Amino acid sequence: MKLSDGFDARRLRPKGQSNWRFRIGAAFAALLATCGVLLAMAGTASLFGHAPALGELNTNRAGAAVILVIGLFVLYLGIWLWRRCRRRSRQSNALNISPHLMKKHD
Helix, strand or coil, rough: CCCCCCCCCHHHCCCCCCHHHHHHCCCCCCCHHHHHHHHHHHHHHHHHCCCCCCHCCCHCHHHHHHHHHHHHHHHHHHHHHHHHHHHHHHHHHCCCCCCHCCCCCC
């Protein structure tokens, strides 16, 4: 028995916006995370007594600790933004059915 009366599969997946802005946002977030990792590594290296990676900025322990904290904050911000952009880009082309019936991917 065929139940195709009035069924239109295109209604399940509506035409959404282009997700270029999510891709650009994810790329910017990846750059933020990379800068955060580099700053955190420079602060850690200065705390352990290696040659200062950022010149006169972190030659003392307090400056190195500030650079480390800023690097960790920028890393956290980049990861948060990347996850948010990824979640939004996947959400826009989801099926219009109940969320508990779909598989969890994120």
